[in-house]
Amino acid sequence: MxxxxxxxxxxxxxxxxxxxxxxxxxxxxxxxxxxxxxxxxxxxxxxxxxxxxxxxSKKIAHPSNKEFAIGAVSLDSTILDEHPEIDKIYIENEIIRLQNVLREKYKLYRGDRKPIxxxxxxxxxxxxxxxxxxxxxxxxxxxxxxxxxxxxxxxxxxxxxxxxxxxxxxxxxxxxxxxxxxxxxxxxxxxxxxxxxxxxxxxxxxx
Structure with a gap:
């Protein structure tokens, strides 16, 4: 090691x-x-x-502490930790927003190239x-x-x-x-x- x-x-x-x-x-x-x-x-x-x-992929940030991740999202997958105090609407909106960001990043990095x-x-x-x-x-x-x-x-x-x-x-x-x-x-x-x-x-x- x-x-x-x-x-x-x-x-x-x-x-x-x-x-x-x-x-x-x-x-x-x-x-x-x-x-x-x-x-x-x-x-x-x-x-x-x-x-x-x-x-x-992108981390999903806690609404009151952006440095604290409560989960993560890719274009077709989501992982969430248990946080019953967080509004489900916030999480749903964050997933949509972050997936849009990911699409833009893929386009920026790859251009017209297709994924392998x-x-x-x-x-x-x-x-x-x-x-x-x-x-x-x-x-x-x-x-x-x-x-x-x-x-x-x-x-x-x-x-x-x-x-x-x-x-x-x-x-x-x-x-x-x-x-x-x-x-x-x-x-x-x-x-x-x-x-x-x-x-x-x-x-x-x-x-």
């Missing part, structure tokens, strides 16, 4: 891809979670000689780290609905408390650091500068 701080996302991807070598030139696809997961996904896809695409077909393929889902795992879980549900043959999650770092949650929902789960003192993904990188939309578009256009 890797027990240090990564220099940047590229170094994290180089270390992580060692766990995925068996998928090189296979019937597989790499899906990255924008924006931070895209540089890692690009490095992993190039090394494994696999196609790269993106997959999007994942039905019957090994799907390697990549991000730069996992905090609560809510947005990842809703993404996994979406991939199952789309018929992925096998779902592999690969991340450099996550909270120790999240490991079992993710393991239970995947066919394979690969990580380098599971911290019992996890505060944020960024604390495990020397260089954790923000990845902007233009970088995501450029990476996808050259993949």
């Amino acid at each position: 890797y027990n240090s701080i990564f220099k940047n996302r590229t170094e994290a991807a180089i270390l992580l891809v060692e766990k995925l070598k068996k998928y090189k030139n296979s019937n597989s696809v790499v899906l990255a979670l924008p924006r931070g997961g895209v540089p890692l996904g690009s490095e992993i896809a190039k090394t494994l000689q696999l196609p790269l695409d993106i997959v999007l 077909e994942i039905k019957g393929k090994n799907t390697i889902l990549v991000d730069d780290g996992i905090a609560t795992g809510n947005t990842l879980l809703v993404t996994l549900e979406m991939l199952r609905k789309q018929g992925a043959a096998k779902i592999i999650v690969a991340v450099p770092v996550l909270s120790y408390n999240t490991v079992t949650i993710i393991e239970d929902q995947t066919d394979e789960f690969h990580y380098l650091i599971a911290s019992k003192h996890f505060k944020s993904v960024g604390e495990f990188y020397e260089d954790f500068r923000q990845v902007d939309d233009e970088q995501v578009i450029q990476i996808l256009n050259t993949s």
